[in-house]
Amino acid sequence: GEVEVLHWWTAGGEAKAAGTLRALVEQEGHTWKDFAVAGGGGEAALTVLKSRAVSGNPPAAAQIKGPALQEWGELGFLANIDVVADKAGWDKLLPKTVADIMKVDGHYVAAPVNVHRVNWLYANPEVLKQAGVELPQTWDAFFAAADKLKAAGVIPLAHGGQAWQDATVFEDIALGLGGVEFYRKALVEADEATLKGPTMVKVLTTFKRLKGYMDPNRANRLWNDATALVINGKAAMQFMGDWAKGEFSAAGKVAGKDYLCAPAPGTEQAFSYNIDSIAMFKLKGDNTAQLALARLIMEPTFQETFNLNKGSIPARGDVSMDKFDDCAKRSRADFDADAKAGTLVPSMAHGMAVKTDVQGAFFDVVTNFFNDDAMSAEQAAERLAKAVKAAK
Amino acid sequence: MSLESLSHAPRGHARTLIHLVLIAWAGFYLLPLVVMLLTSVKPLEEIRSGTLLSLPHALTFEPWIKAWSSACTGADCRGLERFFVNSFAMAIPAVLISTAIGAVNGYALTKWRFKGSDLLFGLLLLGCFIPFQVVLLPMAQTLGWLGLANTIPGLVLVHVIYGLAFTTLFFRNFYAGIPDELIRAAQLDGAGFFTIFVRILLPISAPIIVVCVIWQFTQVWNDFLFGVAYSGNETKPVTVGLNNLVNTSTGVKEYNVDMAAALIAALPTLVVYVLAGKYFVRGLTAGAVKG
Amino acid sequence: MSALEIRKVNKRYGSVHVLKEIDLSIESGEFLILVGPSGCGKSTLMNAIAGLDEISDGSIHIGGRDVTHVGPKDRDIAMVFQSYALYPSMNVAENIAFGLEMRGVDKARRAQEVARVAKLLQIDHLLERKPAALSGGQRQRVAMGRALARQPQIYLFDEPLSNLDAKLRVEMRTEIKKLHQRLGTTIVYVTHDQIEAMTLANRIAVMKDGVLQQFATPQQIYDEPVNMFVAGFMGSPAMNFIRTRVVRAGSHYGVSVRNGAGRDVVLPLPERGNGLSAWVDREVVLGLRPEQITHVTPHRLERPLVTELPCTVEVAEPTGPDTLILIRMNDQEVAARIEPHAQAPVGSPMPLAFDMSKAVLFDPATQQRCH
Amino acid sequence: MSALEIRKVNKRYGSVHVLKEIDLSIESGEFLILVGPSGCGKSTLMNAIAGLDEISDGSIHIGGRDVTHVGPKDRDIAMVFQSYALYPSMNVAENIAFGLEMRGVDKARRAQEVARVAKLLQIDHLLERKPAALSGGQRQRVAMGRALARQPQIYLFDEPLSNLDAKLRVEMRTEIKKLHQRLGTTIVYVTHDQIEAMTLANRIAVMKDGVLQQFATPQQIYDEPVNMFVAGFMGSPAMNFIRTRVVRAGSHYGVSVRNGAGRDVVLPLPERGNGLSAWVDREVVLGLRPEQITHVTPHRLERPLVTELPCTVEVAEPTGPDTLILIRMNDQEVAARIEPHAQAPVGSPMPLAFDMSKAVLFDPATQQRCH
């Protein structure tokens, strides 16, 4: 059979990772039709997907994640792949949190490929050492360290000005200061009272305070350029998901030695995840290739290679972590622990927590607040509540 | 026109000044190109550390070769090469058809006015102000019905349709300046609608054809939205490839390859500019009509 | 059957009413000349005949067929545009051959025709040039050639010779006359050259402000103008208009004039069968052409209705073959044409012979002719 | 000091040599008229004077200053283009006012000038129109108005009246004459109208194929042409050229002609101080203008050098004031101009008076005048 896969793993390590999947599919005698659309974290791909779906010609599989899976499922576009899942025992292999995301009405419609941890803090140990600071564990420690770094003449925090980068930092603070409960209420359930509440104001105030530790040129910097600042020692730290490791390794840096990774301050006991998955579309004809694809995605071979390239950890818990770096190993351990403790939270900034419309509202207010010196945290909280309500 | 034929075009200081202004502007236009060119021949480390306009310490053409033949654009690592054919297969017919129709439209609208012809033109023009994003979904549906979804003819159709307003505009406004007497004389000579067009108007339309082709070719060649939405797996135009190469979301950014790829993707358009530029000849109407 | 019939044609450009109820009809083979002051609507009428401008009202018939709504290319008309309208991208030969090509004439014949026409118009050395590299008169001749290469039912010529020198003009005029005689084609021709109008036309239509004033043979227009406008318009130098009064002199009538010297004389009027009794003692305008006032020679005075009057030369203007002099009558300037050798010095007296046989009278109120 | 001096000017368009060693010079306030066949280079010369076309060779001086390399805007010249060259985007008033505006004339003055010029040219009702909505003659008058609004050192008029009707033309001619007399501006004027040339010019330059043929006063050009080209070119209808032979008749010379009836006669030649002895019995071309051959009237024969000859009317062409008749002499067609009433019917014999006082002779080989 033939399987057309719409995805946005288009360049570098990602593309290589996608290539392995392709090889696996083709080894089984199927044809892989590659339909890659890069751009804006999958925005372009989603647009294309919609137009394909509307023209009655959707691809067999597409990279869809988080709540969007539910939306597509509810519209009746997605195929039931329980056959594959049952046979391979996905329910057992996947943590419940992950499994639930892959299901619509209790049936599997998508296969998970990885788990990204979003709440990471990266640092350049050289720079830290020169300024005489440790990697901070709390927000107070962070600001203390940042002050010293600033005094030492480096940029304490590397950052890029895109909305999703702002939102990533924002959710790290929300998780660190507010804790898992607050995070869930505010960023997952989008509860109006919580959004307006004092904790949110505190979070926002802290968030804004960070600005003083970033360089003025951050506006519209890409995340990888920010990472480059850390690599070059121009900046000390960066908040970013674990895909940032790719940049470090590309520059020949080794985790734990040339750069440090740790959960964002105050989020030691939490894990905000970003899980990529491939959803299967209902097809008119032969779906053997599609099912094979679903199966292969979950097989350890793919999960390992793919995640080694991507910086994330495998979605299924039984893959050996031997080849992975320190950060990934830590990620795995934390994930399992948090899964047990119930402190896994979906990343709002990466579209795992809320539907895109609410996410958009968050982005708008957060990024505007961050860039607008005139706006107070209270106003921002107020607006956040209003915007989120309007978007729902 | 005009000053080419005049004896007393500016001389001396004025001339030097004109040259200076023109060259200064050229500098402004060239700046990004220089940046891109320099970047495309630097190794990645140098880009990370160096400054924008510094000359490369270690000149490398690796990025160009990679962009052309081996860069990954998805699970496919064959570079941009393979997209070129698609882009040509799409752009050439789309440009020719829309230019031809636009020319005839412009001619009919100026020299054969009828009640409502201005209205028709107005409506056509206004239409081009709908954001293309709006037409994305309904057009997808329409193409699906026509059985043209994800095919090159489908893309050609889309580009022709949405290019018509402007090609018509160019020609209409050019022909508006050509004396009606010429058409009248030809009518009396017994020439019909198309004969007049082909024999009398086309031979003096070179400058506007150039403009129109430049515009349309650029639009079609550089279009991403329609290209990505309506192309199929094997029919993707080069912009989609370029985008995939450049717009990686969470991977390592190879700026040098990106820049090389962009320059490669732009080459055909550049060639069109240089070739078509030759036909920016002087107008020929001078002397045909008095008064 | 009339070759061309124009019935109550009106043409308006927005609020400008350019042609007003034009009614004309000419027979096949006739040569019609349109004259009138600049801007009176001649070109507009030509365009209407050719079908290039939609008329606002009325109808046009060619060879008995109503062509009001027929396209220009099906009217079988060739036209020389006042503004030339040469095809800028074609050279002279191509310009001339285009009409033939459109009518399916084969290449050899076309070349032959082009050669013939070019020779006729003396532009055979220019065949390879583009219009932009031609002089004004050369362009005009190419425009002419374009029409002459064809053999249509009707030719329309809109001031086709205005940019040519006198010599060439005479030659071209002769060619057109020959062409007309040989082919017997119907021709409508606009000109402001009186000689052209008089020598070429079978009939002349005089227009003014979009209204047809008189439509008659050249001689009638010249000798029997219907109103002062026509009388003044045709003829160069123009007819003299002298305000005067009709007097009865026995069984005859005359007009009384007072020459520059202050003497009152009665000039006899020719008998024309229309009683002038109603006009006696009323003011009229006497129309007398300059060539009818000339120097005195004995034999001239023997002719009837010729009267000698002493006058004074006020201005003299030699034009080559003749000299124009201005004298004063009834306190108005009056032009006379004399042979150069006969001229008396400016300011000195000179007797002149007034030939009244072709004198006409106009009603000063309506400006219509009354005798 | 000469107002305009043209020294050995040459102009080539690629391989076409349009102006050949033109040498001209006129005084301030003179009225120079350029005539010549279509395509002889008149407009090119005008363009060269105005500085619109670079000349290939030679120099041009205005008011004593060498302006060969001065831009047109600094030559202080106003010009009426043969092709009008109106500004299509401006209305008539703006077209006329533009030159004034460019020279810093204030608004009120401009309006006043526009009004004055428009009135003069009878286009005051058209001031708001764009050129495209004008008739040919109206456009030409606007072009004229544009020049007349200014008061430059030199006016250049390139066939400024060619599209006007005879009446308007006469009026305009008079206006130009008045203008010239009032302002005393130097004027260079191209025309193909002989009357215009004769009545307006102080001096006429006759050109042919880019070569200046004769440069003299109108009367000289008319009466004493230097060669057959000039003689034939000026005058309408053109001078008759009759191949004949010089004979000696006592102390005088004459030419022998044979009229239609086959009779040989000797026509006396005027005495001009240049011995004709070298030409006796040699073939020459006799130049005699049509108005010098006319019907016989007694007094006319009394004048010296007038000879009566019996002839036969072959063709008659009435032109209004006169009638042209063709007779045959030395087996050549010869035109004569007579008064309409004197005309004998075509084909019948008619005696004509030949006035030889202005007859000229040309060398048939060189075409130069020899007597």
Place this chain on the structure above:
Amino acid sequence: MATAIDAVRASARDTGFRDTLQRWLPKLVLAPTALCALVFIYGYIGWTALLSMTNSKMLPSYTFVGFDQYVRLFENERWLVAAKNLVLFGGLFIGVCLLVGVLLAVLLDQKIRSEGALRAIYLYPMALSFIVTGTAWKWILDPGLGLQKLGQELGWSSFRFDWITDPDRAVYTLVIAAVWQSSGFVMALFLAGLRGVDPSIVKAAQLDGASLPRIYWRIVLPCLRPVVFSAVMILSHIAIKSFDLVMALTGGGPGYSSDLPATFMYAHTFTRGQMGLGSASAMLMLGAVLAIIVPYLYSELRGKR
């Protein structure tokens, strides 16, 4: 005999048909275009108008909600910023492009020997897609990398050019890049127009004493009114559709201070699953543009008469 008559009739009918055809030809030729416009432009506009009255989310749905979406739009801060930016950006972009385009075309028309090369240089930005040039521009405008740094390195230490990081000025950087890209084409449009102007009117103007700049300003450019019209149409089209530009250069940032309606509309329709709101914004955008363009269009098309 009958056949001969038939033949005559047939040919009469034939010419009648050809006549009619000739008369209808202009309309016939325009018909496909008209049809396309009707279906693919106005049909889709209608469809969008319809959607703007529904609460369509990720994909079109037809639950009508009246003008709710429009109300929400006007309460949306970001939309207001985007709309304001369009006015600013559009106005400046069109104005500067026209100016630069005319200027360059006129200068290039002075018998410049290297015209061909310069023309190609001015045009080339059109050839490059913003997907990549955006990056180059971002670098150039980046205070830490580009011009500012260059200026400071060259010794002008107080030199500042950091608009791209300033929420109040970021939109001007869009103007710079957009002008860079489009002004060359406007130049080409004008150059083509200049080449069609009758040289003799320029000669006449020279004699009237106009200096070269004045000749262009008063005589030549008024003749190019149709070209200006084309250029304005093209430029407004580019302005309201500037999408790639914003995405590549500022991403709408800092914050959403440099957002434009096109990016707003795209984000809501496709990325954020608020198709109803997106459609409403598209309709408003269209409405606003029409409010400006229609009178201009009307006056231009009337003026021809």
